Amino acid sequence: MLRPRQRRQQRAMDQENTLPPESLLGNTYRIEALIARGGMGEVYRARNETLGTLHAIKIIRAELAGSSTIVELFRREAMALRQLRSDAIVAYDGIFRDERGRTYLVMEYVDGPSLARLIGVRPLPVEDVRRMAINVAAGLEIAHDKGVLHRDLSPDNIIFEGGDMMHPKIIDFGIARVDGAGEGTLLGGQVAGKISFIAPEQLGLYDGKVDARSDIYSLGLVMAAALLGRKLDMGRNIETALAARRQVPDLSALPEALRPVIAAMLQPDPAKRPASMSDVILRLYTPGSLRSSLPPAPAIDVPAPAAPRRPKGLDRKRLLIWAGGALLLAAATFGALLALRPPTPGAEAPAAVPAAAAPAPAAAPAAPSPAAPTPEAPGGFLGDRAKTR
Ligand SMILES: Nc1ncnc2c1ncn2[C@@H]1O[C@H](COP(=O)(O)OP(=O)(O)O)[C@@H](O)[C@H]1O
Ligand SMILES: [Mg+2]
Numbered sequence: 001m002l003r004p005r006q007r008r009q010q011r012a013m014d015q016e017n018t019l020p021p022e023s024l025l026g027n028t029y030r031i032e033a034l035i036a037r038g039g040m041g042e043v044y045r046a047r048n049e050t051l052g053t054l055h056a057i058k059i060i061r062a063e064l065a066g067s068s069t070i071v072e073l074f075r076r077e078a079m080a081l082r083q084l085r086s087d088a089i090v091a092y093d094g095i096f097r098d099e100r101g102r103t104y105l106v107m108e109y110v111d112g113p114s115l116a117r118l119i120g121v122r123p124l125p126v127e128d129v130r131r132m133a134i135n136v137a138a139g140l141e142i143a144h145d146k147g148v149l150h151r152d153l154s155p156d157n158i159i160f161e162g163g164d165m166m167h168p169k170i171i172d173f174g175i176a177r178v179d180g181a182g183e184g185t186l187l188g189g190q191v192a193g194k195i196s197f198i199a200p201e202q203l204g205l206y207d208g209k210v211d212a213r214s215d216i217y218s219l220g221l222v223m224a225a226a227l228l229g230r231k232l233d234m235g236r237n238i239e240t241a242l243a244a245r246r247q248v249p250d251l252s253a254l255p256e257a258l259r260p261v262i263a264a265m266l267q268p269d270p271a272k273r274p275a276s277m278s279d280v281i282l283r284l285y286t287p288g289s290l291r292s293s294l295p296p297a298p299a300i301d302v303p304a305p306a307a308p309r310r311p312k313g314l315d316r317k318r319l320l321i322w323a324g325g326a327l328l329l330a331a332a333t334f335g336a337l338l339a340l341r342p343p344t345p346g347a348e349a350p351a352a353v354p355a356a357a358a359p360a361p362a363a364a365p366a367a368p369s370p371a372a373p374t375p376e377a378p379g380g381f382l383g384d385r386a387k388t389r
Contacts, residue, residue: 018034018042019031019034019042019044019059021033024049025046025057025059025096025098025104026096026098026104028048028049028050029046029047029048029049029055029057029106030046030047030049031044031045031046031057032044032045032046032047032054033045035056040060040061040064040070040073040074040174041058041059041060041061041064041070041074041104042058042059042061043056043057043058043059044056044057044059045057045109046106053108054108054109054111055093055106055107055108055109056090056106056107056108056109056110057104057105057106057107058074058077058104058105058107059098059102059103059104059105060074060102060103060104062100062102065100065101065102065103071103073174073175074095074103074104074105074174075095075103076173076174076175076176076178077105077172077173077174077176078092078094078095078105079178080143080148080173080176080178081105081107081173083146083148083178084142084143084146084148085142086138086139086142086143087135087139087167087169088135088136088138088139088140088142088168088169088170089139089142089143089169089170090107090108090110090159090169090170090171091107091108092105092106092107093106093107093108094106107171110159110161110169110171111161111162112159112160112161112162112163112164112167113159113160113163114155114156114157114158114159114160115132115155115156115158115159115160115168115222115226116154116155116156118160118226119155119225119226119229119230119231121229122229123226123227123228123229124165124226124227124229126227126255126257126258128165128226129223129226129227129258130257130258130284131165131166132158132160132165132166132168132226133219133222133223133280133284134281134284134285135166135167135168136153136158136168136170136219136222137219137277137278137280137281137284138277138281139168139169139170140153140170140212140215140219140277141276141277141278141281143176144212144215144276144277146179147178147179148173148176148177148178148179149176149177149210149211149212149214149215150170150173150176150215150218151175151176151177151193151198151202151210151214151215152172152174152175152176152193152194152197152198152218153170153193153197153215153218153219153222154193154194154196154197154218154222155197155222155225155226155231156172156194157170157171157172158170158171158222159171175193177210193218195234195235195236195237195241196221196231196232196234196235197218197221197222197231197234198214198217198218198241199213199214199215199217199218199245199270200217200242200245200246200268200270201214201270202214203238203241203242203245205242205245205246205268206268206269206270209270211270212276212277213270213273213274213275214270215277216265216273216274216276216277216280217265217266217270217273219265219280220262220264220265220266221234221266223258223262223265224249224251224254224262224266227254227255227258228253228254232249233249234249245268246268247268248263248266248267248268249266251263251266258284260283261274261280261283261284261286264283265280
C-alpha cells in the first residue's frame with residue numbers, strides 16, 4: 001500500500017508522463033484520449049491526421065524508456081503483429097520512436113467492449129461463446145502457422161468490435177513468442193501470462209514446454225469464464241495455481257454442449273489436448289456442440305447475429321475441410337444412432353464426445369532460457385502475473 005505522500009508523488013509522475021490530449025506524436029498521430037495504463041506503457045486513442053483514421057498507440061512509460069527489456073518486449077510485439085493478417089487479430093501499423101526516444105506501437109483502434117467487460121455483466125449465451133471461440137481459434141491458428149504463440153490469451157485481450165460477438169479481435173502480443181526472435185524469455189523468473197488463464201506448462205509442469213497447445217488451454221479457460229460469467233478458480237499464487245492444473249477443473253456448471261470440447265482443451269497434459277486450433281474448430285463444429293446449442297440470446301450491447309456467418313479468418317479451403325469433417329462426423333453419429341436404435345424414437349441423441357486427441361506433434365519449442373535477463377521494471381509490471389520463484 002502506498003502512503004498518501006507516495007500516492008501524490010505517483011500521481012504527479014503519472015501526470016508528467018501522460019501525453020496530453022491534442023498532442024501530436026511523430027507529426028502524424030493526434031492524441032485523443034488515454035485508454036489504459038499498464039505496467040509497461042500507456043495505450044492512447046489517436047487519429048492519423050493525414051488519413052483521418054483512428055488508432056490505438058501503445059507507448060512505453062517514460063521511466064521505462066531506457067529499459068532494454070521493455071523496449072525488446074515492444075519490439076517483439078511489433079514483430080509478432082506485423083506478420084499476422086487476420087480479421088481476428090488487431091492490425092498493426094508500425095513501430096516508431098518519439099522525440100524523447102520513447103518507442104511506440106501503432107495499431108488499428110478496436111472500438112468495443114472487451115470480453116472481460118461482458119463477462120462482468122452476466123454469463124454469455126452458449127452459441128455466442130461457440131462462435132466467438134471459432135473466430136478466436138481461427139485467428140490463433142494463423143498466428144501458430146506463422147510460428148507466433150500468444151501466451152497471454154485472456155478475456156482482457158479479446159475485444160469485440162462494435163460489441164459484436166462475431167467480431168472478436170485478439171490484442172496484446174506483448175509477451176508473444178516469435179519463432180526466430182530468440183528463444184530466451186525476457187521475463188526471467190516471472191510467469192509469462194496471467195495466472196488465471198495460463199497453461200500448466202507455463203508454470204513449469206510438463207517440462208515447461210510452451211507451444212500452440214498452451215494457447216489452446218488458455219482459450220478453454222476463456223470459454224469457461226465466458227459461459228460461467230466468472231473465471232474458474234485456477235489459483236491465486238504459484239502453489240494453488242499448480243494444484244489447480246494437475247487435473248481437469250470441475251466443469252459441471254458449464255452447458256453440456258461445450259463441456260466435452262472444453263474438457264479436452266483443459267487436459268493438464270498437452271499431449272492429451274486437441275493438437276491444433278484447427279482441431280479445436282472442428283470439435284466446435286461437431287454435432288455435439290451444435291445439437292444442444294441455444295439460439296443466441298440478445299447479449300449486453302451485443303446485437304445477436306440473425307444467421308450463423310462464416311467465421312472470419314478462415315479461408316474457403318480450410319472451411320470446406322472443416323465443414324467436410326463436420327459432415328462426416330454428423331453422418332457417422334447418425335449412422336451410429338441408427339445402429340443403436342434408441343428405445344424412445346425421437347429422443348435426443350447423446351452429445352457427441354470427441355475422441356481424445358492424438359499425441360501432439362513433435363517440434364515443441366525449447367524451454368525458455370533461465371539465464372535470460374530479469375525485467376528492469378518495478379515489481380508487478382506484469383499485472384496479475386506472478387513470480388515463479
Ligand atoms: N488496438 C486496441 N484498440 C482498442 N483498445 C486497445 C487496443 N490495444 C489495447 N487496448 C486497450 O488497452 C489495454 C491495455 O493494452 P494491452 O495491449 O492489453 O497491454 P497490457 O500488457 O497492459 O495488458 C487493453 O486492455 C485495451 O483496453
Ligand atoms: Mg492486455
